[in-house]
Amino acid sequence: MHWFMSLSYPLQALAATLFTWGVTAAGAGIVFLFKKENKFLLDAMLGFAGGVMVAASFWSLLSPAIELA
Numbered sequence: 001m002h003w004f005m006s007l008s009y010p011l012q013a014l015a016a017t018l019f020t021w022g023v024t025a026a027g028a029g030i031v032f033l034f035k036k037e038n039k040f041l042l043d044a045m046l047g048f049a050g051g052v053m054v055a056a057s058f059w060s061l062l063s064p065a066i067e068l069a
Contacts, residue, residue, distance in 0.1 A: 004012060034041075 004015065007015065
């Protein structure tokens with residue numbers, strides 16, 4: 001972590017962006033490993049994504065707004 005903090009701010013932003021892109025691409029690339037669609041797996045992934053979005057909206061939007069009010 002020390003090497004990351006020693007980088008300049010634009011390089012930190014670039015590294016974080018490339019890391020985020022790589023993780024997103026790897027997650028999306030998992031689709032190519034499956035031959036056919038698994039309904040249970042699709043439902044589980046959609047449920048997980050929905051839960052992540054609800055948690056993100058609460059912790060980054062609602063919780064700070066409640067704290068300020």
